[in-house]
Amino acid sequence: MRIPTNDLLIKHLNKAKMVKYLDxxxxxxxxxxxxxxxxxxxxxxxxxxxxTARAVANGYGIASMSNLSECYKHEPTHSSxxxxxxxxxxxxxxxxxxxxxxxxxxxxxxLSCIQADCDxxxxxxxxxxxxxxxxxxxxxxxxxxxxxxYEVIEHVVSLLRSRLRDDVRIEVNLSYTESENGLVxxxxxxxxxxxxxxxxxxxxxxxxxxxxIQVSKKMGGRGGIExxxxxxxxxxxxxxxxxxxxxxxxxxxxxxxxxxxxxxxxDNEVGGTLARLIGNMLxxxxxxxxxxxxxxxxxxxxxxxxxxxxxxxxxxxWDDEGVRGRRKVLISSDTLNLLHTRLTASTPADGxxxxxxxxxxxxxPKPTVSNVYIKPMDWYVDEIxxxxxxxxxxxxxxxxxxxxxxxxxxxxxVIAYHxxxxxxxxAIRGISLQDxxxxxxxxxxxxxxVAILKPYRDEQYGFRIGEGSPYIRLESARCVCSVM
Numbered sequence: 137m138r139i140p141t142n143d144l145l146i147k148h149l150n151k152a153k154m155v156k157y158l159d160x161x162x163x164x165x166x167x168x169x170x171x172x173x174x175x176x177x178x179x180x181x182x183x184x185x186x187x188t189a190r191a192v193a194n195g196y197g198i199a200s201m202s203n204l205s206e207c208y209k210h211e212p213t214h215s216s217x218x219x220x221x222x223x224x225x226x227x228x229x230x231x232x233x234x235x236x237x238x239x240x241x242x243x244x245x246x247l248s249c250i251q252a253d254c255d256x257x258x259x260x261x262x263x264x265x266x267x268x269x270x271x272x273x274x275x276x277x278x279x280x281x282x283x284x285x286y287e288v289i290e291h292v293v294s295l296l297r298s299r300l301r302d303d304v305r306i307e308v309n310l311s312y313t314e315s316e317n318g319l320v321x322x323x324x325x326x327x328x329x330x331x332x333x334x335x336x337x338x339x340x341x342x343x344x345x346x347x348x349i350q351v352s353k354k355m356g357g358r359g360g361i362e363x364x365x366x367x368x369x370x371x372x373x374x375x376x377x378x379x380x381x382x383x384x385x386x387x388x389x390x391x392x393x394x395x396x397x398x399x400x401x402x403d404n405e406v407g408g409t410l411a412r413l414i415g416n417m418l419x420x421x422x423x424x425x426x427x428x429x430x431x432x433x434x435x436x437x438x439x440x441x442x443x444x445x446x447x448x449x450x451x452x453x454w455d456d457e458g459v460r461g462r463r464k465v466l467i468s469s470d471t472l473n474l475l476h477t478r479l480t481a482s483t484p485a486d487g488x489x490x491x492x493x494x495x496x497x498x499x500x501p502k503p504t505v506s507n508v509y510i511k512p513m514d515w516y517v518d519e520i521x522x523x524x525x526x527x528x529x530x531x532x533x534x535x536x537x538x539x540x541x542x543x544x545x546x547x548x549x550v551i552a553y554h555x556x557x558x559x560x561x562x563a564i565r566g567i568s569l570q571d572x573x574x575x576x577x578x579x580x581x582x583x584x585x586v587a588i589l590k591p592y593r594d595e596q597y598g599f600r601i602g603e604g605s606p607y608i609r610l611e612s613a614r615c616v617c618s619v620m
Contacts, residue, residue: 137165137183142272142328145320148189148233154299155244157263159194159321160237161456161497165313170289172308179282179291187233188497189240194260195498196479197244199236212353264481265461266492269275273453273468274330276314277360284361285310292338292373299377301342309337312360317456325458333449333600334363335591337426338373340380349383351376351532351550352482356591357602379551382563386551389567393405394617397526400569401520402611404588406502406530407510411539411544412592414439414573415505418466418473419493420480427478428472433577436513439467440477441493444505446604449591450506457494457501464490467577468510475503495599504594507602513583517607520582524609526556530569547568548618568618575613582609 145160152158164185171178186199190563242501245568247260247481289310296306335356343348353372357363387450402410417427443452446476452461457478465471475482477494482505494501532550539545 137164137185137357139210139316140187142318142320142326142488144230144619145318146231146326148230148321149320149551151237151241154530155191155197155322156261157190157322157539158522159319159325160233160240161188161190161319162186162317163188163497164316167311168285169384170285170308170310172289172293172306174399175356176312177286177386182331186497187236189233189237189239191237191244192261192263193241193244193247195247196261196498197240197246197443199239199243200498201232201236216428241320245401257486261479262344262482263478264476264489266457266478266491268325268446269452269454269458269460270324270326272328275332275358276330277312277332277334280312280332280360281447285312285602288336288361288364288369292336292369294455295373295402296338296340296377297512298361300340300380303342304380305341307337307339311335311337311356317454319454319456319458323597325357327458329453331358331452332360333591334361335449336364336369340376342380343385346511349380350534351379351383353532354591357449357589358451359447360405363447368552374379375531379510379556383551383565386563386565388619389552389564389615389617390433391617394615396615397612398615399524399614400615401527401529402569402605402608402610403529403531404605404607405533406547408568408588408590408603409533409536409547409607410545410576410602411439411510411605412505412606413547414577415441415466415475415508416538417540417573418475418545419503419505420474420484421473421503422475422540424541424543427573428467429471431467431574431577432581433467433470436511437468437577437580437583438465438471438511438569440511441505441508441510444494445507445589445602448507448511450508450600452506455492455494456496457491459492459494461492461506462490464492477503480563486584493551496597502597505596505601507589507604509587509589509602509604510583510606510608512585512606515582515607517584520607520609521582522558523582524555526554527609528564528567528615529555530567543573544570545573545576546616546618555587566617566619570616571612576610579612580608581611584608 475493577589586607
């Protein structure tokens, strides 16, 4: 598949004088998947590309093309010299780019003009001013080999089979993706970033006394197979096996105790999901100031968004508007910041107008998290639990949701444990943390030393996100019965 260069895209900016702003973005993804299900490993390769033009005038105009198979289906796979067929394909591609540029401009200029600036162009939509970025970054796995992927998946399956019951169903999806994103704009932006990401999804399922028990784990990040470190992988598999065995004899959380408040300890996964839900509430287009007004948290607590982490699944040099990504402290004892695009930063709701968190190419870019995490502090995990004397420890995430308008979150762990005087009294299933973000943030009174980041794919938009947290303890949190 021919990927248009930035030089080619720049040629199509010649119509920019008709609008206040114009950009063209190309996103190309090539993914190798190995899927183990039943007793076989299936290999699959996927490749897709989208080219989008965005224009700003009286309104925001967007046009894109994503089904490019017709352009390439007759193009030779290998050719030592240019052929008539490839030349025609090139012309067709240029024609299509011209077409979406014209469509974006037409959409942007056809909207009713609120007022006109000095040269007659509309100013119904404004973008925050940013530094013009230029540069090309290539950060792919130099030693990528599909054989390495097979070795990883075979190791995982072999270890799980040797330690689990025969009636446990094992499913593994190992994915290596190379992504190339380029953006040029009428302001002079000229950036291109090539990255690799590797993830593994493991799911264990079994029927037990008429119910289904399921444990899953997702690991990976930016980079090649090296992001799946052998020791971390083995530790994660050991934890999955332990959790599966404990769920066989876990007690259902009592309906009589539903709604009570408990001292709760969240593991890395539950804490990471909490960090993501907090970040979602601080997206400028979702932000409700009432939720966070006069909020006081303990000294040292920080919720951070950082797209510059070397191996973060949500890392990037430039966001989808070509703005350089930067580390942002979203919440601390004296800080409340929002995530912005150039559009939301032009009229900020919080007075903090730094863009750099724009994601999305099919519609108006949305402000959202990149790698979001709770900053580690100085407690050891054992100290957090022992100091509590009696608490509920929640591990893994089965599902999570947030009401961004009311500031209420619900997180259902895979399993929980009732611990008293350093002893596990029993395992618990069917329990959820359900409380307001205000109560949760105000109630954090201990944070461990190490944060673990895991990959997450946004369910609605498909954005890559890294979410992470140390173990954290909540002094008082509402727990509810959650059977489904």
